[in-house]
Amino acid sequence: xxFIRNTALAAAILPALxxxxxxxxxxxxxGAMAKAYxxxxxxxAVRAALRATDENVTIAKAGMRPQIxxxxxxxxxxxxxxxxxxxxxxxxxxxxxxxxxxxxxxxGFQTLNNVRAAESGVFASRESxxxxxxxxxxxAAQAYADVARDQQIVVIRKQNLAFLQEQLNAARARLEVGxxxxxxxxxxEAQLAGSQAxxxxxxxxxxxxEAAYVQVVxxxxxGVKQPAPATKALPPSIDAAVAIGIREHPYVLAALHAxxxxxxxxxxxxxTLLPGVVVQGNVSRNWTNxxxxxxxxxxxxxxxxxxLKIPIYQGGAEYGNVRKAKETLGxxxxxxxxxxxxVQQQVTSAYAQMEAATAAISAARKQLSAAxxxxxxxxxxxxxxxxxxxxxxxxxxxVLEAKESLVSYQRNSVVASYSVLxxxxxxxxxxxxxxxxxxxxxxxxxxxxxxxxxxxxxxxx
Numbered sequence: 370x371x372f373i374r375n376t377a378l379a380a381a382i383l384p385a386l387x388x389x390x391x392x393x394x395x396x397x398x399x400g401a402m403a404k405a406y407x408x409x410x411x412x413x414a415v416r417a418a419l420r421a422t423d424e425n426v427t428i429a430k431a432g433m434r435p436q437i438x439x440x441x442x443x444x445x446x447x448x449x450x451x452x453x454x455x456x457x458x459x460x461x462x463x464x465x466x467x468x469x470x471x472x473x474x475x476x477g478f479q480t481l482n483n484v485r486a487a488e489s490g491v492f493a494s495r496e497s498x499x500x501x502x503x504x505x506x507x508x509a510a511q512a513y514a515d516v517a518r519d520q521q522i523v524v525i526r527k528q529n530l531a532f533l534q535e536q537l538n539a540a541r542a543r544l545e546v547g548x549x550x551x552x553x554x555x556x557x558e559a560q561l562a563g564s565q566a567x568x569x570x571x572x573x574x575x576x577x578x579e580a581a582y583v584q585v586v587x588x589x590x591x592g593v594k595q596p597a598p599a600t601k602a603l604p605p606s607i608d609a610a611v612a613i614g615i616r617e618h619p620y621v622l623a624a625l626h627a628x629x630x631x632x633x634x635x636x637x638x639x640x641t642l643l644p645g646v647v648v649q650g651n652v653s654r655n656w657t658n659x660x661x662x663x664x665x666x667x668x669x670x671x672x673x674x675x676x677l678k679i680p681i682y683q684g685g686a687e688y689g690n691v692r693k694a695k696e697t698l699g700x701x702x703x704x705x706x707x708x709x710x711x712v713q714q715q716v717t718s719a720y721a722q723m724e725a726a727t728a729a730i731s732a733a734r735k736q737l738s739a740a741x742x743x744x745x746x747x748x749x750x751x752x753x754x755x756x757x758x759x760x761x762x763x764x765x766x767x768v769l770e771a772k773e774s775l776v777s778y779q780r781n782s783v784v785a786s787y788s789v790l791x792x793x794x795x796x797x798x799x800x801x802x803x804x805x806x807x808x809x810x811x812x813x814x815x816x817x818x819x820x821x822x823x824x825x826x827x828x829x830x
Contacts, residue, residue, distance in 0.1 A: 395591060395592025395593070395594065396513075396590060396591045396592055396593060397594075397596075398509075398510060398513045398514075398596040398783075399801060399802070399803055399804075400804075401509045401510075401512070401513045401582070401586050401590075402506045402509040402510060402513075402798075402801065402803055403798070403803040403804055403805040404509075404586045404587055404588060404805075405505050405506065405508070405509035405585050405586045405587065406502065406505065406506060406509075406798055406803065406805050406808075407805050407806075408586070408587035408588075409505045409509075409585060409586075409587065411501070411505065412501055412502060412505045415497070415498050415501045416498060416808060416810070418494070419491075419494045419495065419497075419498050419810055419813075420810075420813050420826075420827075422490060422491055422494040423491055423810075423813055423814045423817050423818065424817060425487040425490055425491070426484060426487045426488055426491060426814075426817075426818045427817055427818060427819075427820055428487070429480065429483040429484040429486070429487040430480075430484055430818075430819070432473060432476065432479070432480030432483065432484075433473070433480050433481075433484075434821070435470050435471065435472045436470070436471045436472075437468065437469070437470050437471075438468070438469050438471075439466070439467070439468045439469075440465075440466065440467045440468070440469070440653075441464075441465070441466045441467075442464070442465050442466075443462070443463070443464045443465075444462070444463045444464075445461075445462050445463075446461055446462070446463070461657060461658050462657070462658050463655065463656070463657045464655070464656045464657075465653055465654065465655040465656070466653065466654055467651060467652060467653030467654070468651070468652050468653075469649060469650065469651045469652075470649065470650045470651075471647060471648075471649045472647070472648045472649075473645070473646075473647055474646040474647065474648055474675075475644070475645060475646040476640060476643075476645045477639075477640030477641060477642065477643030477644070477645060478636065478637075478640045478643070479637045479640035479641065482633045482634070482636040482637040482640065483633070483637050485629075485633040486629075486630045486631075486633035486634050486637065487630075489626050489627070489629040489630035489633060490626070490627075490630045491814060492626040492629075493623045493624075493626035493627045493630065494623075495810050495811075496619040496620070496622040496623035496626060497619065497623050498619075498810060499619040499794075499797075500618075500619035500620050500623065502797070502798075502808075503619065503791045503794065503796045503797070504791070505585065506787075506791070506796050506797075506798075506801075507787055507788060507790075507791040507796055508585045509585050509586055510596075510599075510783065510784065510787040511784050511787070512578070512581050512582040512584075512585045512586065513582065513586075513590070513593060513596060514596060514780045514783040514784050515578040515581065515582070515780065516575070516578045516579055516582050516590045516593045517593050517594060517595050517596060517780065518578075518776050518777060518779070518780035519571065519574050519575035519578045520575060520593060521595065521776045522571045522574070522575075522773055522776055523568070523571045523572055523575055525769065525772045525773060525776070526564065526567050526568040526571050526769075527568060529564050529567075529568075529765070529769050530561070530564045530565060530568055532765060533557065533560050533561040533564050533762075533765070534561060536557050536560075536561075536758065536761060536762065536765075537554070537557040537558060537561055540553040540554045540556075540557045540758050541554055549758070553757065553758035553759075556758055556759050556762060557758055557762065560762045560765075560766075595779060596783050597783070598723070598727075598782045598783050598785075598786035598787075599783070599786035599787045599789070599790055599801075600786075601800055601801055601802065602790060602795045602796075602800035602801070603786065603789060603790060603795075604789065604793055604795070607716070607717060607720040607721075610716045610720055610789055610792070610793045611712075611713050611716045611717065611793075613793045613794065613795065614712040614713065614715070614716045614792055614793040614794055615709050615712055615713060617793070617794040617795070618708075618712045618792070618793065618794035619794060620708045620711065620712060621705065621708045621709055621712060623708075624701065624704050624705040624707075624708040625705055627701045627704065628698065628701045628702055628705060630701075631694070631697050631698040631700075631701040632698055634694045634697065634698070635691065635694040635695055635698055637694075638687070638690045638691045638693075638694040639691055641680065641683070641687045641690065641691075642680060642687055642691075643680075644677060644678060644679045644680070645677075645678045645680075646675065646676070646677050646678075647675070647676045647678070648673070648674070648675045648676075649673070649674050649675075649676070650671070650672070650673045650674075651670075651671065651672045651673075652669075652670070652671045653669070653670050653671075654667075654668075654669045655667060655668050655669075655670075712792060712793075712794075715788075715791075715792035716789065716792040716793055718792075719785055719788035719789045719791075719792045720785075720789050722781065722785040722788065723782065723785035723786050723788070723789055725781075725785075726778050726779075726781040726782035726785050727782055729774075729778040729781070730775065730778045730779060730782060733771060733774045733775040733778050734775060736771045736774070736775075737768070737771040737772060737775055740764070740767045740768040740771045741768055743764055743767070744761070744764040744765055744767070744768050747760050747761050747764040748761055748764075813827055
């Protein structure tokens, strides 16, 4: 009996939360976030969309620049005299080329306000990009924590399976020497079969988490270890987190820039009610090979004209556009309040989850310690005939649940802490010190905002 007793005790006190040593190139949570920042296709798509938005400034500035057009024409004329007697027919050809330049001098400040609206749209899109970066970094942190949790649960359930196998072997040994019953063996077999099903489910869940990790980070997880909760740039209190989020979160800043853009659109729409001045110049050259009797020699002509247009009534569309723009401005102002309320709710929720997870970890550790002690006591009592195999199996189930709860609470603590950073707008590569080059959206903007011509993009496409 000493061999059975020692084997059971050894299986009961196996450390359940220690993972096998990972490869040398083990991935850290910060490394996963850095790779996601650099490789995530959703984030790269938003960057491309911002580069397209940059071009709106160039398009708006086109209204300030001259418009140049060249023309060319050619004609052939045949003249036949149908009088009697008819005279011989003759013909001639005419060619002309010309160039015209049109310059808008004043358009009621429409172009100026369109440029300012486009610039505000660029600033809003930059903040939207920052919000997407925060979202991707949070997704990477969550994916990493999920893999770490599921790997540990697989280890826990494998150790539980080994323990239950030892219990089954012990029950069979006691049955052979007449100290146990067939019921003990059946109970151990049932618990072992259930443990095998739990292990299969844990492995399946781990595969799903690994697939989500690849989707966000771009690489398969390697040497993942239990990460620690966020500490860098973490607000000290929920009130501080809310204040920071309302002031700094990209969603709020993007909404404020959208208000600016809508305000300039109102001014642009009002500009259609103001006079406009356009100056146009034309130069043309005509060639004609007419008979000498015709008095149409070759000629070069040049004209310059200025046009003042004062709108009086344009069917009412101009007034409708002004009212529409004002309503859009009101909508954008309301969205600022909505963004601030959303940030406040997200910060409050994340901070509450972080505090709850921290408290739950402390309670789960106490529960696990007590459950391990209880399991050892039940095994001792079973060995002297005071407890049954079912009591041991029930105690082991309590230990299993305590271990898995602790792992889950640790994962929740990590995700909630990074969620607080994300909700307050502070989850950035700078605040976390990530080893990755920062994407600088202003470089593309500066390269294209004053471009007058060119078909290739900045990167040569």
